[in-house]
Structures are given as C-alpha cells and as structure tokens.
Amino acid sequence: MxxxxxxxxxxxxxxxxxxxxxxxxxxxxxxxxxxxxxxxxxxxxxxxxxxxxxxxxxxxxxxxxxxxxxxxxxxxxKGADVTPWEFADLLTYKPGADPGGWDWAPAFNAALAKYGEVSLGFGAYGVLSSVVIEPGYRVKGKGPGHAGGTAYSNIFAARIVALPGFSGDAVFTSKLDSSENVLTAPQLEQFRLDLSQCEAHGIHFLDVYDGVRLDNLHVVGTADHKYACWLQDGAYGLGQTLLGTNCQFLRRPNSTSILPVFLAEALNESTLIGCKFFGSSGGKLASAGAAAEFKGCSGMTLIGCSAAFAADGIAVTDHPTRKTIGFSVISSTFEAITRTAFTVKGSSTRKATEIHLVAPRFYDSVFTMQNAIDIDNVERSDFDCQFKRGTVGAGADQSFIHAQRQSYITDNGTNTLILSRPNASDAYYGINKRVRAIGGLTSSEALVAEAGLAQRVAVFSSHAGKIDKGTKTVLVNRATVGAYELPSASAFGAGFSMEVAIRGIGKGPIIITPEGADRIEGLIVLNILAGGTVKLVSDGVSDWYLI
Known part of the structure; x- marks a missing residue:
C-alpha cells in the first residue's frame, strides 16, 4: 500500500x-x-x-x-538544445493561432545573444526583422533543408519564413561592432529560408574572416533585386573563410533579374561542395545575369556544384582592390544557360591568375548556350572541357568541327591553355578522335581573329594556305597535292625560334615553301610524300631546319 x-x-x-x-x-x-x-x-x-x-x-x-x-x-x-520557445514570452506579434505566422525574430535574437545558438524544431518560424549573427553564433534546424518543389512542400523540416512587411536589409545579417570587426565561425544549417513573401536578402554577412559554414541550407524565393546569399569583404583568415555543403540558392520562378542569386566578394580559401545556384526557378525563363558571381576571391574551389537558368552559369569577375588567384571549378554542371557557362573577366591591371575548369558538364536541355567558356585578362590558367556529341553531329567535315568547337570558346587572355578532349568513342570528333586547342597567343590573322582563339593545332583540307606563326602542329588531309607557305623564320622576332610539325594524313603529297626569301635547309621548296611527317625549327632569322 x-x-x-x-x-x-x-x-x-x-x-x-x-x-x-x-x-x-x-x-x-x-x-x-x-x-x-x-x-x-x-x-x-x-x-x-x-x-x-x-x-x-x-x-x-x-x-x-x-x-x-x-x-x-x-x-x-541543461544539456538540451536552446529553442525559440524558451523566449516565446518576448514575442509581441502573434496575429493568429498558427505559430508559423508569429514574429520569432525577438526570440531568435535573445537566444543567440544569451547562448550563442538556437535550434529549430519541425515547422515554420516567421520573422519580421533581421536575425543578427555574431562570431560563433549557430542556427540549426532539422530535416532536409535542401528539398524543394511542390512535392516537398510539406516535408518534415525546419523553415524560417520572412513574413510580408519584413523590415531590414537581410533575414540574417552580421553585427559590425565586434572587437576585431570580423565575422568568425558562424553556422547556419539544416533549414529552409523562404524569401518569397519579402523584399530582402536572405543572408548578408560583412567582414567574413574564417569558419563561416552553410550546411544543407535551402534559400528560395529570392527577389529580383536581392541576393539569396551575399558574403562581402572577406579577409585572409587562419583557415577556410567559407565552407558550404549541399546548399541551394534559388531565385523566384521565371525571374529576369540581372543579379546573381549568390554573390561572394574577396573571400579567401573557401570551398563549396554540392551547391546549386539557380538564376530562376520554374524552367520557363532564365535570368539575365549570372547564377553565381565571385569577385576577387582567392583559393576558391567549387566541387560538384550546379548552375542553371541564367545567362551565365558561374562568373569570376574583377574586384576594385582584390585580385582573383587560384579559382577551381571541378566536375560541375551547367544546364539551361543562355549565354556562357563559365566566364572569367579579369582586368588589365589585375589579371585573373591560376583559374582552372576541370571536367565540366554542359547540358542544353532547355536553352541554347552560346559559349562554353569566355575568358578575358586571364593568365597561368587552364580549361579542360569535354563537349557532347550534339555539338558536332554526324556527317561533319573537319572545317565544320573546328568552327563549331570554336564557337563554344572565346579567349582574350595570356598564357592560357584550353583543352578540348572529345569522347574517344564518338566517330564525329576530329583526327584520331583527339583534338587539342591551345590558346592564349596573340595574332592578327583574320582567321584567328574570327575564331577568337589562336590555334596551335591546324587541319588543312583546302588546296593551298598559309601556316599561322603560332601553329605547333599541322595536319594536311588532301586527296591530291596541297601547297602551303611557312611563316617567316623571324615571325616572333629576331632571335626567337619557332617550331612546327607537319603530317600528311590524306592521299596527296604536300609542298611547303617558306615566306619571302627564307629557306628550308637552303631549299626554296620542301616536298613531303603522302602520309609523311616532318618537324621544322627556325633560327629566328631567315632559315628553317629539319629536326
């Protein structure tokens, strides 16, 4: 008992x-x-x-x-997560019975100011003003914040919704009066940020230093004149300025905005993995700007990211004071792009350096892309691309292959290597199914100017022509004789040697004559039998020699 x-x-x-x-x-x-x-x-x-x-x-x-x-x-x-409900007594805007329509910003700010973090349960939390982020602050939710679309509208996840009448520059903004005036180690993770009802940026962080982390974050409904994420005035920190994993940044459906949905300025040593940038959502229109833009970022690496529904996919642009050094895009996807997938625009005084594009994937399922890559004022960089079969197609001759490939590449840089590596199993790609185009030289020849890229590999199928001074390899594909002129031995200037390899791959012989009074081993004419190969080098003055 x-x-x-x-x-x-x-x-x-x-x-x-x-x-x-x-x-x-x-x-x-x-x-x-x-x-x-x-x-x-x-x-x-x-x-x-x-x-x-x-x-x-x-x-x-x-x-x-x-x-x-x-x-x-x-x-x-005492070891449980801090939730906004612990500060619910601070809420003053509660217009109905649904907590998702209340203004939770006072509770968020109070929890962060007191404990440095706040955890969101499943469901929506409305806000009417900014949530202030200081060094080390953390906002974490539950569920797959990256899931979007109608089918996922009711998925179990934490959501922050900027309510109509939102007041402020951004939903998440950084505080600028810290002792060192830098933002270090804030984290936003595992929730969806809905901007569809407001006219504000999603995230605007100033003076980012290191340790900024965005994980499984889904920012949707960005207004045409705002950014889903804007990271500004980065500094050389002790480690990664930004680590973004599995995030999505989407503008409103059918947007025509000229702004990127994601803008990063002067970041240092940062990595984005599996992130998506959509200049517009809905699949009917592409925005008029870039999907993502990076200004003067150093040590930036994008791995397995996607850019879609925009004029330009990823844009690397000049910054007023910071130079772009070391920018790599690896195994990323460009889809539904109307202008250029990857564009790099340095300035004449701050050339972008060590830019790398490796194994990109170009999809044109919705729109026609004008250029694959477009680079200006770039040095010490390389771009390695594989173009899909549809770029060339069945029945194309070598000249068409060359012209079509060049229409997908433009270049106004220096010391830049552009590789085009077609699929070896495709019967309609180039000689021996391996064609390399190396760019970055300057030339005044009309053919090169029209192509936009100084070729160092050329294929001749016409009866006669002149070998460009920057060409390293010449393939001649003739059924009958072909006659071609070498450039001047001193085309690069007195004392600067040139080198060129010439190979016949057709059934006709090749006749080579040097320009003007120059000679080849003392001869005026060099004959190459069908299928033959020669390699020539100049003395930089007036003579060519066999090697």
Missing amino acids: LKISALGTASLAAPLAYSASNAMAGSQAKESGALDLPGDDVLRREQANPTDPKKGAGMMGFGRDLAYTPGTAGAAL
Missing part, C-alpha cells in the same frame, strides 16, 4: 492508518474537489519558494541558468 509522508511523497510501506477524521477529511475533499493531506501546506510553501532552485518552480519547472543536483531531471535538461 502507499504511505504518504509529510512532504507529500509516496512510497510502499505499512497500511495507511485510517480514522474517522480521515474519513471526514476525505468526504470534505470529495465535496470540494481537492485533496487535503498532512503536509500539504509544507508542499505549497516549497512550491512558492522563489529563490531555491530545488524548491519553488524547480520542483515542477526548469530554468536553464539554475543549478541542479547531478542525476536530476533539471541537470539533464
């Missing part, structure tokens, strides 16, 4: 003594609806104690800043 002590606790013990007075008290209790037992006044006094955490509200409630004996429920709860 239960024995009730003076403090109101119960335990298994001897039978409870029962008397007439007990019966009378029980009868009165039944009539009044209350149970009045010995020690009841003591229990009430302890519950009313305002100072002792082991009494008062501490007996039935919880205070995160109070001290609890180890092993108690209170001690266990």
